[in-house]
Amino acid sequence: MQSIAQIYFIIFTNIMKRKKRTTIYDIAEKLNITASSVSRALNDSSHVNETTKKLIIKTAAELNYKRNTLASNLRKGQTKTIGVVVPRINQNFFSNVIAGIEETTYQKGYNLIICQSNESHEKEIKCVNTLINQHVDCIVISISVDTYDFKHLQNVLDQGIQLIQFDRVADELETMKVINDNEQASFEAVCHLIEQGYKKIALLEGPQNLDVFRQRKIGYLNALKKYDMPIIDSFIIENAWTKELGAAATRKLLSLPDLPDAIFASTSDFSALGVLEVANDLSINVPAKLGICGYSNEAFTEITSPSITTIDQFSMYMGKTIANLYFQEMENNDTVVIPKIISIKPKLIVRSSTSRV
Amino acid sequence: MQSIAQIYFIIFTNIMKRKKRTTIYDIAEKLNITASSVSRALNDSSHVNETTKKLIIKTAAELNYKRNTLASNLRKGQTKTIGVVVPRINQNFFSNVIAGIEETTYQKGYNLIICQSNESHEKEIKCVNTLINQHVDCIVISISVDTYDFKHLQNVLDQGIQLIQFDRVADELETMKVINDNEQASFEAVCHLIEQGYKKIALLEGPQNLDVFRQRKIGYLNALKKYDMPIIDSFIIENAWTKELGAAATRKLLSLPDLPDAIFASTSDFSALGVLEVANDLSINVPAKLGICGYSNEAFTEITSPSITTIDQFSMYMGKTIANLYFQEMENNDTVVIPKIISIKPKLIVRSSTSRV
DNA sequence: TTTCAAATTGCAATCGATTGCCCAGATTTA
DNA sequence: TAAATCTGGGCAATCGATTGCAATTTGAAA
Numbered sequence: 049m050q051s052i053a054q055i056y057f058i059i060f061t062n063i064m065k066r067k068k069r070t071t072i073y074d075i076a077e078k079l080n081i082t083a084s085s086v087s088r089a090l091n092d093s094s095h096v097n098e099t100t101k102k103l104i105i106k107t108a109a110e111l112n113y114k115r116n117t118l119a120s121n122l123r124k125g126q127t128k129t130i131g132v133v134v135p136r137i138n139q140n141f142f143s144n145v146i147a148g149i150e151e152t153t154y155q156k157g158y159n160l161i162i163c164q165s166n167e168s169h170e171k172e173i174k175c176v177n178t179l180i181n182q183h184v185d186c187i188v189i190s191i192s193v194d195t196y197d198f199k200h201l202q203n204v205l206d207q208g209i210q211l212i213q214f215d216r217v218a219d220e221l222e223t224m225k226v227i228n229d230n231e232q233a234s235f236e237a238v239c240h241l242i243e244q245g246y247k248k249i250a251l252l253e254g255p256q257n258l259d260v261f262r263q264r265k266i267g268y269l270n271a272l273k274k275y276d277m278p279i280i281d282s283f284i285i286e287n288a289w290t291k292e293l294g295a296a297a298t299r300k301l302l303s304l305p306d307l308p309d310a311i312f313a314s315t316s317d318f319s320a321l322g323v324l325e326v327a328n329d330l331s332i333n334v335p336a337k338l339g340i341c342g343y344s345n346e347a348f349t350e351i352t353s354p355s356i357t358t359i360d361q362f363s364m365y366m367g368k369t370i371a372n373l374y375f376q377e378m379e380n381n382d383t384v385v386i387p388k389i390i391s392i393k394p395k396l397i398v399r400s401s402t403s404r405v
Numbered sequence: 406m407q408s409i410a411q412i413y414f415i416i417f418t419n420i421m422k423r424k425k426r427t428t429i430y431d432i433a434e435k436l437n438i439t440a441s442s443v444s445r446a447l448n449d450s451s452h453v454n455e456t457t458k459k460l461i462i463k464t465a466a467e468l469n470y471k472r473n474t475l476a477s478n479l480r481k482g483q484t485k486t487i488g489v490v491v492p493r494i495n496q497n498f499f500s501n502v503i504a505g506i507e508e509t510t511y512q513k514g515y516n517l518i519i520c521q522s523n524e525s526h527e528k529e530i531k532c533v534n535t536l537i538n539q540h541v542d543c544i545v546i547s548i549s550v551d552t553y554d555f556k557h558l559q560n561v562l563d564q565g566i567q568l569i570q571f572d573r574v575a576d577e578l579e580t581m582k583v584i585n586d587n588e589q590a591s592f593e594a595v596c597h598l599i600e601q602g603y604k605k606i607a608l609l610e611g612p613q614n615l616d617v618f619r620q621r622k623i624g625y626l627n628a629l630k631k632y633d634m635p636i637i638d639s640f641i642i643e644n645a646w647t648k649e650l651g652a653a654a655t656r657k658l659l660s661l662p663d664l665p666d667a668i669f670a671s672t673s674d675f676s677a678l679g680v681l682e683v684a685n686d687l688s689i690n691v692p693a694k695l696g697i698c699g700y701s702n703e704a705f706t707e708i709t710s711p712s713i714t715t716i717d718q719f720s721m722y723m724g725k726t727i728a729n730l731y732f733q734e735m736e737n738n739d740t741v742v743i744p745k746i747i748s749i750k751p752k753l754i755v756r757s758s759t760s761r762v
Numbered sequence: 763t764t765t766c767a768a769a770t771t772g773c774a775a776t777c778g779a780t781t782g783c784c785c786a787g788a789t790t791t792a
Numbered sequence: 793t794a795a796a797t798c799t800g801g802g803c804a805a806t807c808g809a810t811t812g813c814a815a816t817t818t819g820a821a822a
Binding site for chain 1: 769770771772773774776777778779
């Protein structure tokens, strides 16, 4: 008899492997009270006797009870979850921003659902819809390079979900935004190059449908203007935002009849790295013959030889700022949401690749 | 009258900002049918007339309906969500693994909830509990350096949730695991050093409570043994797993009466980077006077000068493997879960920092 | 001793989607 | 023509937790 019981038990536990969890009803039944009281006790309500409260909590622990957040959230209409959509999570800048967001939200007991759009408009839409379906309380997004319309983001707002854009933002949408002052940073970088005596500065620019890259270009142009330097079209190379593209662009630039003496890889440090590799290959002295400036302050820029001048975006801090922005907005939730823009000033980090003086 | 109506409307929409979304009941009411049919239609059930199905889908789109996944999941007892816990999401290795997991799970319509333990046992427990509460279908974890017991993981299993450990695993727990063959990789790296003629090889080792680091040490010892080389205690430095600690360890090693001629930074490339910086500072020729080998194949190892020999862990592939493991296990879910271990063989990448021959 | 308020606890509805069961009408088969 | 089978769709329970509204008990004030 006993062995049969055991066998049944084994079958039972296996079949039930992904089934029965302890609920408040189990606790209630065991203690001969109602689920209401259990719920109240577990939420530390004052409407439960201290003694029974303690008993309930103890029993819950004994039965290994775990609250079903789905049910709880469904009832409460609030998930304490924030969705994050970034082009790529394994890109330094984004993973740091996420780490920053996470640090702050975690303290407030919020969860993060992280999605990556892989720079695809289509996937971005899917991500956003998933997050809406999940009833997240807020969506934080940096749009993909491929994103050309913003219906999906408008949709977020229509569903009454908070929306915070960062870094790569859609200007036309009235949402909260946390951005870098790309124009200013870019301006300063180019001024720095000029002050170092570089006279012919090329620009590697990113996809111009993204605001961030447009701004960086403007900064570049403004700096040239300030110093009355000519704008040379052949010195401006489009879409050079990976290491490979940066390298290719550099080869092109260095085969021009009129050579540039500095290259501002406004797109990324990876691009700047491509520039450096080509320069090293061709035995062109950096910074003497060619100045190089990147963007983002990736870890490796410090340790290449020569080390690369770049721009720090304070990515981690940016993440924290985003999270705080959300929580601030939460607190005065009775008023209408006012689109707020926070601009973080990036910092030029001067290193060997541009230090001639 | 109209203006008053308008005002009411504005107030209404503002107050309702985070409230009323379209539900299947709204659709049902509008079409004068029941919610059942709406649900069936939206799930593409065959028990609905094609014509009405189309009508329902059209109406749903018009009303901007979004399924409430909370309700759906609660009812179905399945969330199609996988929770991932890693020490740090902004660490290259982990963010790549996550990217890999995400790529595969996304195709299957699964979501990811990502948490970081920040190398803290306490926070790891909280993360795991949150994920359990969220009723994720599976938890993927790489344990923190600080984790000394595994009750929280046992708990995951007790709740009937799939658990997959990767990289840093708790051996004693019978779960599925995806790991690197650290011992073998480490062994090969040290053999390579020996074959390059290095005779006194130091080891920078990581926290020995983590399996991965223990294995790497074993690989190191085995290689020495194979070549009949003595084990010199002062050549083995504990807990040197950041750039700074690597640098400090190197200074210590280089001040010994008996100098090592190679350093295997088995903990990370960052550590190796610290070694390299100190060597460069002291004008010690790498690889002639000092060989350096790192671990992880971080992007920067390729571009330091000299470039650093290291070990590629195929992190992205590892992520995909993890995801596939889960889905395989899903398919034959009637059988008992058999703890399965997948070991991925890392690859030694030989670069300048160890190339003497 | 009576009255009233506070402290506890129970009842039942609710959140939104899903699904087993049942039924009416339509269609097919015998 | 009657019986059998399909189709399409409604009813109502369910998932687990929360919460407004009683109902009951207790204790204190009058």
